[in-house]
Structure formats: structure tokens, C-alpha cells
Amino acid sequence: MNLNKVFLIGRLTQEPEIRSTPTGQSVCTLRLATNRAWTNNGQKQESTEYHTVIAWSRLAEIASRYLRKGGLVMIEGRLQTRNWTGQDNVKRYITEVVAENLQLGPRSASEGPAQAPRTTTPAAEPEIPIIDENEPLQTGVEEETKIKEEDLPF
Numbered sequence: 645m646n647l648n649k650v651f652l653i654g655r656l657t658q659e660p661e662i663r664s665t666p667t668g669q670s671v672c673t674l675r676l677a678t679n680r681a682w683t684n685n686g687q688k689q690e691s692t693e694y695h696t697v698i699a700w701s702r703l704a705e706i707a708s709r710y711l712r713k714g715g716l717v718m719i720e721g722r723l724q725t726r727n728w729t730g731q732d733n734v735k736r737y738i739t740e741v742v743a744e745n746l747q748l749g750p751r752s753a754s755e756g757p758a759q760a761p762r763t764t765t766p767a768a769e770p771e772i773p774i775i776d777e778n779e780p781l782q783t784g785v786e787e788e789t790k791i792k793e794e795d796l797p798f
Contacts, residue, residue, distance in 0.1 A: 648723055649720070649721075649722060649723040649775075650678055650719070650720070650722060650723055651718070651719070651720055651743050652678055652695060652697070652718070652719045652721075652741065653716070653717075653718045654677050654678035654679070654695070654716070654717070655676070655677055655714055655715065655716055656674060656675065656676060656677075656712065656713050656715050656717065656722055657675045657676065657694065657713065657732075658675050658678050658713050658771060659675050659712065659713050659775075660672050660707050660711050661673040661674070662704060662708035667792065668704075669700065669702040670700070670701055670705050670708075671698060671699070671700055671701055671704050672677060672695070672698070672699045672700075672702050672703070672704035672707045672708045672779075673696065673698055673704075674696070674697040674698075674699065674707060674711065674717075674743075675694065675695070675696060675697075675721075676690050676693050676694070676695045676696075676697055676717070676719065677693070677695075678692070678693050678694050678695065679691070680692075680693070684709075686782045693742055695740075696738070696740045696741070696744050697719050697721065697740065697741045697742075698724075698740050698741070698742050698743065699743040699746065700742075700743075701742050703744075703745075703746060705748060706746070707743075710748055711748070715748075715749055716749025716750065717746060717747065717748060718740060718746065718747040718749070719745075719746050719747050720743070720745040720746070721741045721742050721743040721744045721745070721746075722741070722742050722744065723740075723741060723742075724737055724739070724740055724742045725737055725738070726738055726739075726740070727741045750795070753755050771790045
């Protein structure tokens, strides 16, 4: 049995880059940073990894609309390595994460309406929507499948 599955939770290092293929399909490139911390001989160590994430179709449109530089996001996807020959005739490789699902992180106070102070008995937190690229689209009801910004729980 084979498995190619990646889960990343990190922050965007730049604004999403959306573009279209010649056939009109949307593709969005995300640059993501993940951090790791550990202790070595009593010294705190930290390391940051940078990832390129590619989202297609609906995920690309959602990512470009709702994600911003510095925003937290969870990506579920698969690794894919591509190669090409550069203008200098050198074969080059890049490994990317192809997004299959994404979960939006919370918005900062500057992105949304001001939040009321938390009381001693917090209200139940609404769930953050998970968007799956394989979720079937209903034909003829495209407006119902689009996510509206006012419907987001944050």
C-alpha cells in the first residue's frame, strides 16, 4: 500500500498568487512557513521550513479570496515533484504540495469586526469550515455552493 499525504499548519509568507491556465482553470500558489522548536543540551533551538502549495479550481478561488499574508491556514494535500530543463540546459526540480483540502485560520482583529470582550462563560465556538476539492458541485445551483464572506464564522 502507498500513501502520499501531507498536513501543514502554518502562516502565509506572502499574498496568494492566482492565475488561470489557457483552458480557464484557476490555480493559486501559496507560500507557507512552518516552525519547529526543540531543546538541545538545554539550549532552545528553532527552525523554519518554507513550502510552496498549489491549489486548483474552487480551492484556488477560495484561497485567493480569503487568505492573506501572515494568516494561519491548515493544508491537506499530497507531494508532487516536477522537473524541467532551464534556459541554461540544466535539469531543475521542484517539490510542491498540491492542496486537496484547506481550513482557514482565525482572522485577526484588524480583518474583521471588533470583537466583544469575552465573558466568564464563553459561548460555543462555531466550527471553521473545511473545504474539500472533491466535494460534488450541484448542477444549476452554483450560487448555493459558493462561500460568502458573511457566512464565515470569524
